[in-house]
Amino acid sequence: NAGVTQTPKFQVLKTGQSMTLQCAQDMNHEYMSWYRQDPGMGLRLIHYSVGAGITDQGEVPNGYNVSRSTTEDFPLRLLSAAPSQTSVYFCASSTTGNTIYFGEGSWLTVV
């Protein structure tokens, strides 16, 4: 009963490095999304997908790319890491009008 699985849980990057946060769900949900959480800012939407092959930008998309080649996977790519991208990242999945399930989170520090 995995639900939404995110990796890695912790990562330290140097400014300018690139990396990919992996996200997979085994619930056959059509909707998947990535949020970042910063103190006092709540959960801000980075990118989302309403199905395989379809992605769209959220509130704070700059510096991030996503793709959705399968229903199960929705990786988030940081193209050139910046200290402003230090945050906690949550992947989430859901079906129409139903509960959002979050992954356990990925703590990213950019130095």
Next chain:
Amino acid sequence: GENVEQHPSTLSVQEGDSAVIKCTYSDSASNYFPWYKQELGKRPQLIIDIRSNVGEKKDQRIAVTLNKTAKHFSLHITETQPEDSAVYFCAASKGGGSYIPTFGRGTSLIVHP
């Protein structure tokens, strides 16, 4: 797009007291309003939700009310316990093909023993 305002940002109560967190939304087409609880270092998890065809919903010590006319909804926790201490997020979303909710900024609830 949708805008969700949540108040207060911090709420401190004594064990046994009630706690109320309020949210307002801007898009009258929103019809689904979930509440999430996030304990320190953990992921947000759904605790209760309400749809626009219902004015109130209860689950043990937790209740949510919705006023569609005023576009606000509230979370009520009665007989608070220390384990209720967490950050609570409200959210609003529309159904159909754009089911991506907008979250409030969160309320840090502290319950003192």
